[in-house]
Amino acid sequence: MNKPGPLRLERDGAVLILSNTDAPWNRMSFAYMDALEQAVQQAAADPDVRVLLFTSDGLDNFSVGMDLKQLVREGADRGGFEAILDQRRRVLGMIEALDKPSIATLYGNCLGGGLELPLACHFRLAAEQGAQIGLPELELGTVPAWGGSVRLTRCIGRERALEMILRARKIDGPEALRIGLVQWLHPLAELKAAALALAHELAEKPPIAVAGVLRSVVGAGDLPLEAALDAEREAVRRCFASRDQAEGMAAFMEKRKANFNGS
Known part of the structure; x- marks a missing residue:
């Protein structure tokens, strides 16, 4: 063996x-x-x-x-x-x-x-x-x-x-x-x-948003406040450019579970 x-x-x-x-x-x-x-x-x-x-x-x-x-x-x-x-x-x-x-x-x-x-x-x-x-x-x-x-x-x-x-x-x-x-x-x-x-x-969470949270909390958590806020803002921009954000919003409005695919 x-x-x-x-x-x-x-x-x-x-x-x-x-x-x-x-x-x-x-x-x-x-x-x-x-x-x-x-x-x-x-x-x-x-x-x-x-x-x-x-x-x-x-x-x-x-x-x-x-x-x-x-x-x-x-x-x-x-x-x-x-x-x-x-x-x-x-x-x-x-x-x-x-x-x-x-x-x-x-x-x-x-x-x-x-x-x-x-x-x-x-x-x-x-x-x-x-x-x-x-x-x-x-x-x-x-x-x-x-x-x-x-x-x-x-x-x-x-x-x-x-x-x-x-x-x-x-x-x-x-x-x-x-x-x-x-x-x-x-x-x-x-x-x-x-x-x-x-x-x-x-x-099951939206991967792009999860990555944004980790960058904001872990990656930017020790930065000066304004720099950390800029990192958070960039994470928000990435989310709103994604299909997952649209899917999450649609699922909320339609009262169903969202299906996030990381795009």
Whole structure:
């Protein structure tokens, strides 16, 4: 039997499900990151993919992050530490900048890169019980290296981010919900189904308008006010030049469900 690749891609309608196959730990190996980079690039260019859902095999752990033994053993062959970090920063930046919603499931250990990837996503769902979420890099004598300290701070605020990172503290799902790190909690057995249901809900929205919202909220959210308002105005222009906007208006007037096709 052929060994499965490090990343399994499945299509469920307009949803692309990207699963780490290194159960039970689901480490983010070099091969996983290579496959992830290629998959995200292809999904960004594929109009039939409207939502990306990041998860992992099994129900033990989303991911314990980078394979540290592989880093020590093979890092030089990958161009050294800087090249490795460059790729991981690049891939997470691509996910964050997507014009399509991205969703991550957090369960079991979500540590280091296993939290940094979800932080680059637009939506995060966590298990009600059993999740251990954190950036424990200080225990290894270093700091989060894939944008985790920056994105965590922007997500939950400076004081909470400092407390989590400097104490290398791991939090559970309910606390993650309370501080705004995740948007929803679900029983572990229902978590992946809930994430897929959310993905399908988002996939039914008008793609041009969704892209406009993501550009305005994520892409322009940190710009000065006038520049951000200009970005929003451009998103509105694109919508009103689209057939989807006409379809949405017609569906509203005719009291029916709109059928958006991304044109």
